[in-house]
Amino acid sequence: MPTTDFVPERRRMLTMLGTGAAVAGLGALASTAPATAASTAVSSEELSTASYGPGPAGSAEDELAINRLLETYLFAVDTKDKTVFRTLFTDDAVLTVMAHPDGTAGIVKSGIEAVVANLDGAAAWGYSTHVTANALVRVTGRYTATGDSHATAQLVYPATATAPETVVVRGIRYRDEYVKSAGVWKIRKRVFSPLWQYNGTAVPINYPN
Template sequence: MPSPASTDFAPARRRMLTMLGAGAAAAGFGAFAAATPAGAATPAEDLATTASTSTSTSSYGTTGSVEDELAIHRLLDTYLFAVDTKDKTVFRTLFTDDATLTVMAHPDGSAGIVKSGIEAVVANLDGATAWGYSTHVTANALVRVTGRTATGDSHATAQLVYPATATAPETVVVRGIRYRDEYVKSAGVWKIRKRVFSPLWQYNGTAVQIAYPN
């Protein structure tokens, strides 16, 4: 058990340490203030500015919101889903009525076959019947939003399974793709107004049958 003397000293010691700590903190803050140039933001101000900027500015430095960018990325994913499922109903909802789709363009985006208007764009999906199954996967995408319009430049890989013929076995075509896009936001929904599709590289292989257990 501590002696009465040590018990009496404890409150005084705590007061002394508290005063010393407060003095050190004040001195440290004074030194920081002296070292900070006039007009410079404090760490707290920098943090507040960063938080404000992150919610109002696109992650790619443009004027669109993060929500707009996410909506466009979902649009890109939905496009690939509609192609893989050959779903014309979903495919139609992704384009504006005056959309253009250029297919088989050169790697630099030039030339190619242009489909103009929503009906021609949707009809192009008929080409997907050439293969039995497919899997399209987005590799990367750069989206720049400015108000109600945006541009996109994305890459994808496609695995296309072509059925066997009288002269060839079932074949898997693996292809690298680049999409150059223009988007527009109407009634709160982002749609593709222009898309240029460029195949970049490709290789073919013989398909291997899957052995299902039942």
């Protein structure tokens, strides 16, 4: 019958078409594979680029790491931990303190030793609590980023012969430049600007024991 006679022929044609499509598909894949490999390969020149060299924008993980860096900085200040504080800056770091609100002027500390020594100023207060208010981090390259963040600081100054224990509450702005070296983000430049401040008399805490 015509219908039954057509079935084997149709199967043969479909098989040929399927085989041809498969071969064509493999050919297309083979022709595109080298281009894909070339686009994802890392050149020896890129691998040898210095840590401060240019590169494509970083990932969300980089932004998260930098925000962690900001938090660790505040923790090191509150605990007066120079060991941790030192790890947050590059050896050629520049720290400007007490800059105007627009980021100009201020006192400049250049080099890691001068930057770490600036933490000695924390000895003026007994306790402190620094809290990040907000932060805007921009990863500008594979190894570079900038940051603009705000924080509030509560500084408790001990009583003196002429004044009671005092709490100083201060608003702070940090303008930063970061670099990624050996897979770790560090601060290369920081400008610290106090924006506002008010003082109050500390209230003693009544501990149960």
